[in-house]
Amino acid sequence: MTEKGMQTDLSAPQELRTIHDFTDVFLVVCPRCSRKADVTSSTEERPPRFSCLHCGLVRQWTSDKKGVLFSQQSGDWPEGQYALGDAADPYFHLPLWLQTPCCGHTLWAFNTQHLQYLRDFVAAKDRHTPPREAKDPLNSLLTSRLPKWMQLARNRQAVLRAIKMLELKLD
Ligand SMILES: [Zn+2]
Numbered sequence: 001m002t003e004k005g006m007q008t009d010l011s012a013p014q015e016l017r018t019i020h021d022f023t024d025v026f027l028v029v030c031p032r033c034s035r036k037a038d039v040t041s042s043t044e045e046r047p048p049r050f051s052c053l054h055c056g057l058v059r060q061w062t063s064d065k066k067g068v069l070f071s072q073q074s075g076d077w078p079e080g081q082y083a084l085g086d087a088a089d090p091y092f093h094l095p096l097w098l099q100t101p102c103c104g105h106t107l108w109a110f111n112t113q114h115l116q117y118l119r120d121f122v123a124a125k126d127r128h129t130p131p132r133e134a135k136d137p138l139n140s141l142l143t144s145r146l147p148k149w150m151q152l153a154r155n156r157q158a159v160l161r162a163i164k165m166l167e168l169k170l171d
Pocket of ligand 1: 052
């Protein structure tokens with residue numbers, strides 16, 4: 001792909017994505033049945049929500065009188081804390097379903113689209129630094145935030161194997 005093509009080809013927008021493009025849904029481990037469950041981010045209609053199709057467990061963030069959202073969980077439910085970048089969802093802090101040891105680190109993805117993005121990125125023979133708009137925060141581009149070990153050519157095969165393993169967990 002030429003550099004000109006990257007800027008004009010709308011069919012290849014992946015180069016421009018940031019991690020915030022993958023935060024609509026988080027696949028997590030259900031704290032009750034240990035199977036795959038969903039955490040969805042807040043929308044205009046409702047606050048962040050956990051739901052497990054396997055055992056029916058549902059939890060929702062709630063808001064105070066000023067409309068400030070907070071996690072109202074107790075007992076054996078893990079305390080939520082918003083932090084992007086861990087191998088956990090940022091709302092309920094449940095472990096991500098898609099995570100596996102790789103090259104002495106943890107390879108993780110929020111969801112199917114995120115995993116596909118990582119695979120495409122690592123599989124690509126040629127890396128380009130995506131063009132950055134002035135208004136973007138310097139480090140908000142997902143590619144610039146990918147850890148170095150994932151970008152090393154010598155780790156590529158191991159990383160792709162780990163991604164393949166995670167893809168199997170989606171079935
Ligand atoms: Zn469950």
